[in-house]
Amino acid sequence: MGEAGSVLMAAVGDLSMHSLPAAALPAPDAWSLASDVWVVADLLILIGFLLALLATFALAVVHGRDHWKYVSIFFAGAALSCGCGLIIVQLGLIRASGLPLFLLQCAAGLFAMISVLTLWPALAGAAATPNRSSARHNAPLEPGLPLRTGPGGPLSLEDALSGIGATMFARGEDLSERWSTALPGEMVGDAALPSTSFAATLKERISASFSSAFSRKEAVATNFQIEDARGNPRWYELTVQPGVFTDGQRGAxxxxxxxxxxxxxxxxxxxxxxxxxxxxxxxxxxxxxVVRMSAKTLNLPPATIEPFNARLQSVALAYDLLVREEWEGVALPDLLRSQLGHALGGAVSRASWSGPPLRLRPSAVQTLALAFHELAVKAEAQGALSLPEGSLRVWWETVSLKDGSEGYRLVWQETGGPAPDQTAERKTFSRDILERLTPRGLRGEVSSAYTEEGFRWEVRFPATNILPTN
Structure with missing residues (x-):
């Protein structure tokens, strides 16, 4: 094979490129990654591993109870240390291969598994810890406890509601009071509260809701927060239903x-x-x-790490959306607007999307975020958006899957792009994301082709990736 071939085989065997001359490195290409593409893939997997461990560590620290808390924290910290060591190895800052690398991987996995297993009893201990308020509300009733006479008759409705912090009332259409149980402050026996601004504000909110129900002639539901007499925030939910009383008078x-x-x-x-x-x-x-500093140390061209940094930013944008929605799900148009706006910049004005309202589950959000990012980068680099007359349209619809279950079809259609470049169709990490990782994450199927209009990418996935509509 010659001296150059021997050097190349030795470098591949050691998972290192330090011995290769600069001339032997492949030239950067818009659709091909350098030989460290698998290092980037491993880094993305390790990042997800470390994020999961970080969440486990935070849950154990904040909500853990008993000795299981410290066991989970210890093994989560050990797994995080092993994971950081694996990242350092992947970045080439420390050379390790063979048995030491295998042992480090096994240790990271074993410590992570033990940390997760010990987290459950730690959280169970937290759930089992009683609090004073629940102990007060759940205290058994003494036999022979006298009941006040109220709107419910001898068995007072007020007594039933006082233990759960609820109040019921009825008013006429002129806002005159027909009957009412005690307000929250009165129910706990705090005689000072009714004369404070807290009680006054509460009564104003109630009167405003009654007025709104009478004017709209329909039920009104609202929730609000006010401060009690001690300055502590309290949250309330209020519902008002208008109607006609048994005596024929209108009220609510x-x-x-x-x-x-x-x-x-x-x-x-x-x-x-x-x-x-x-x-x-x-x-x-x-x-x-760390990646930027490592690239400078290894004299790697900036184009080598730019795709990696862009993917990290795409993941960060998806996290921002999930946090804004409290990790309950993200609307599909919001995800498209976020990812395309970041990847395309001003060219996003030539993109459009349409379809029925869908809210994606968190797992589907992270999967589709990377897919949209890769498609947008490809469209701008060598697809329809690389030409002034090119455009992009994304749409989705309800379909039946092969097994007869309900699912969805999402289509990415580019129009007015250049002729397909066959040389750009070789295996790349970007194609891995679109053709292998995306269908695996959505448990669906992916297809792509060049039609008469332009490049077309389609994914079909089950309805389990979508949050049910309330």
Whole structure:
């Protein structure tokens, strides 16, 4: 094979390119990646591994209980250390191969599995920890407890509602009060609250909702937050239903429900989620910096790492959308607008999309975000958007899949592009994302072809990737 061939085989065997002369490196191409494409693929997998471990670590620290908390934290930290070591090896900062690399991979996987397994009993301990408010509400009733006479008769409705922070009331069309149970402050026996601005604000909200129900002649539901007499935030849900009383007079009945004990844990979970996402985005930024410094050290051209950095930014944009929607799902048009706007810049004005309203599940959001990014980069580099007259249209519709189940079809159609370049159709990491990773992530099927209009990419996926419509 000659001296050059021997050097090349030795470099491939060691998973390193340090011994190759600069002239032996392949020239950068818009649709081909250098020999370190598999390093980039491994880095993306490791990034997902580290993000999952980071979430496990955060959950154990914040919500863990008993000794399981510390066991989960210890093994999550050990797995994170092993994962960082694997990233360093993949970046070529430390050379490792053979048995040491295999042992490091096994240790990372084993520690991660133990951390996840010990997280469940730690969180179960947190759920089993009683709080004072629940203990007070769940206290058994004493036999022979006297009941006040109220709107419900001898068995007072007020007594039934006081334990759950609810109030019911009825008013005439002129807002005159027909009957009412006690307001939340009165129900807990706090005589100071009715005379405070808290009670006044609460009564104003109730009157405004009754007026709105009478003027609209339909039920009104609202939720709001106010501060009580001690300055603590409290959340309420209020519903008002207009109608006619048994005496023939028009009026409405309403129900005010104190949902503070539900909203406070939600706020804590939302804060934790935002913190975990912030840390994940910081980790992405650190990885980008490490890649840039490594590229300078290895004298790699900037075009080698630009696709990698662009993909990281695409993942970060998808995370931003998920955090904004509290990880409940993202509307498909919002995902398209975000990814195409980032990849195409001003050329996004030549793209359009249409289809029925769909909200993607978080797993589908991350999968389609990378697919849209790769398609947009290809369209701008050598597709329809590389020419002034080119355009792009994306649409989706409901279809029946091969097994007869309900699914969806999404089509990416470019129009007015140049003739297909057959030399650009060789295997690349971008094609791997579109043809292998996307159908695997969506549990669907992908096809692509050059039609008379231009490049066409189509994916069919089951309805399990879509959130049900309320």
């Amino acid at each position: 009945v309403g129900c005010l429900f104190d949902v503070t004990r539900f909203r406070q844990p939600e706020a804590e979970c939302r804060s934790l989620l935002q913190e975990a996402t912030h840390r994940a985005k910081n980790l992405l930024t650190v990885i980008q910096s």
